[in-house]
Amino acid sequence: MLNIFCPHCGETRSEEEFHAHGQAHIVRPENPAECSDEEWGDYIFFRDNPRGIHHELWVHSGGCRKFFNATRHTVTYEIYETYKIGEKPSVTEASVAAAKASAQGVTA
Amino acid sequence: MQRYSGFGLFKHAFSHHENWQRMWRNPTPKPVYDVIIVGGGGHGLATAYYLAKVFGVKNVAVVEKGWLGGGNTARNTTIVRSNYLWDESAQLYEHAMKLWEGLSQDLNYNVMFSQRGVYNLCHTLQDMRDSERRVSANRLNGVDGELLDARQVAEEIPYLDCSKNTRYPIMGSTVQRRGGVARHDAVAWGYARAADALGVDLLQQTEVTGFRKENGVVIGVETNRGFIGGKRVGVVTAGNSGHMAKLAGFRLPLESHPLQALVSEPIKPVIDSVIMSNAVHGYISQSDKGDLVIGAGIDGWNGYGQRGSYPTIEHTLQAIVEMFPVLSRVRMNRQWGGIVDTSPDACPIISKTPVPNLFFNCGWGTGGFKATPGSGHVFAASLAKGEMHPLAKPFAMDRFHTGALIDEHGAAAVAH
Structure with missing residues (x-):
């Protein structure tokens, strides 16, 4: 069971109130008519599907019905943060790798 | 391979069933194989078996990070059916169904295939x-x-x-009376035993950590047991296919x-x-x-x-x-x-990839078990010839660029 903090409601609620919509931060091509088949197919269908840190789109469908983003680990399922649309994630694959390296006393 | 039979069972009873032959070897990796299969689940083992049995490619390795049949092969609900709506998928799953019907005899291993409807x-x-x-x-x-x-x-x-x-x-x-269930573990073990008997090396506890390329062409896999060379590499890693694609340097629509x-x-x-x-x-x-x-x-x-x-x-x-x-x-x-x-259209991807000599068989989603023999057979044909089998062709990755999807979502009794 995931417990998810909705950044709009300001409350941590059970997973059942939410709906996942897959990878976040996918930018719609500005001029779809000018896209090649490859570009359009990539935009519609192809996903990163990482084993690790994943930025993903959620909607609080059983609550405020607003969309937001979450940074979640796809193996441990730990949710590092949730943030509103338009904001940037503070936890990324790079930041986690750096934190891990410093925890082990490795300096770059 | 010691063949299983009623007589054998009787004979081994005299020695308290303590002298059964090991089902497969635990070989040391060779430097180079003709074909490397990444993933030792049902589909991967079936691919290896048909490569050796039907297509005459016996210098084959199956590389598995855990143990054989320990992933989705051990975790599914064992349902077998072929009542798909569209021609492409109906033919593929029916191909599998026909192989299921003779599988226990073919493998000399009781997969307990039961056509109960x-x-x-x-x-x-x-x-x-x-x-x-x-x-x-x-x-x-x-x-x-x-x-x-x-x-x-x-x-x-x-x-x-x-x-x-x-x-x-x-x-x-609706009812498909030829559909039914099979014993999932037995499918993996039966294929593994039969493939091993034909000379296929089953390398367990061997995790692929990367693909080695030369001039953009794949020449083998990096593993936790060192480099293993392969003239062709087939990846059959189900849920981990996205991760494998990332290691190979491209993305999948999965x-x-x-x-x-x-x-x-x-x-x-x-x-x-x-x-x-x-x-x-x-x-x-x-x-x-x-x-x-x-x-x-x-x-x-x-x-x-x-x-x-x-x-x-x-x-x-x-x-x-x-x-x-x-x-x-x-x-x-x-x-x-x-x-x-x-996958977006609830159909598998059996395909060449942007990397030459690297093939993927993935995207089976929630219903891969039923296709195990057919999937292995068409993928083996494709790996042996370097060209996709006619039944596999419509399931190429480029359908997500051309738009020629096979839309089985909701159409094919797919219970997602």
Whole structure:
């Protein structure tokens, strides 16, 4: 069971109130008519599907019905943060790798 | 390979069954193989077996990070059917069905394939129309199928709640009588044993950590046991295909999700077929051991953790109790999750990739087990020749660029 903090409601609620919509931060091509088949197919269908840190789109469908983003680990399922649309994630694959390296006393 | 037989069983009884031959070797990797299969599940082992048996490629390795058949092959609900709507998928799954029908003899291993019939229930008028269309399409493709009305369903499945008082009354059902179940572990073990006997090296505890390329062409795999050379590499890693593609340097149109299943305590025989419902959303059969094998949909979020959430289990059991009130007090024994790689059109990807000599067989999503023999056979043909088998061609990765999707979502009795 995931417990998810909705950044709009300001409350941590059970997973059942939410709906996942897959990878976040996918930018719609500005001029779809000018896209090649490859570009359009990539935009519609192809996903990163990482084993690790994943930025993903959620909607609080059983609550405020607003969309937001979450940074979640796809193996441990730990949710590092949730943030509103338009904001940037503070936890990324790079930041986690750096934190891990410093925890082990490795300096770059 | 020591052949299994009734006489052998009798003979080994005299030595207290202590002298059975090991089912497969535990070989040291050779420097170079003609074909490397990444992933030692049912599909990967079947691929290796057919490469050696049918296509004469015997210098083959199966590289598996854990143990054979320890992923989704061990975690599915063992349903086998081929009643898909579209021509491309009906032909592929029917190819598998024909191989299932002779598989135990072919492998000299009892895979306990039991053609007990698969019912797909209809709860709405639209369900009935779609099902009639699907049954007609199936018959045109040489796949057996029948459409039953509510009265016939009630006669054939007496413990199913077919009354008018339910929330989603049952209006009818399709049935594929050649469908059924098979013993999932036996499928992996049977293929592994038969492939090993033909000289295939099964390398367990060997995790692929990268693909080595020369001038953009793949020449082998990096593993935790060192580099293993391969003239062609076939990746059959189900839920981990996205990760493998990342290692190879490209993306796939896949998302990995947990799919959960559960079994009850063993009870006396009550369900003698496989019963699925898309609308109420659950499916159930009873194993030979007596436990009810139950499944439903995926957890909606991406995950690689081989476990899911409780709301999904609750949803699954709600559906089962809705259809079978008689089972409401049966206790569930075990519950687990497997990671399925779902594609946008609910059809697999059996394809060449942007990297020459690297082939992927993935995207089977929630329904790969039923296709194990067919998938292995067409993928083996493709790896042996370097060109995709005619049945595999429509399932190329480039369909997500050309738009030639095979839209089985909702069309094919797919219970996602």
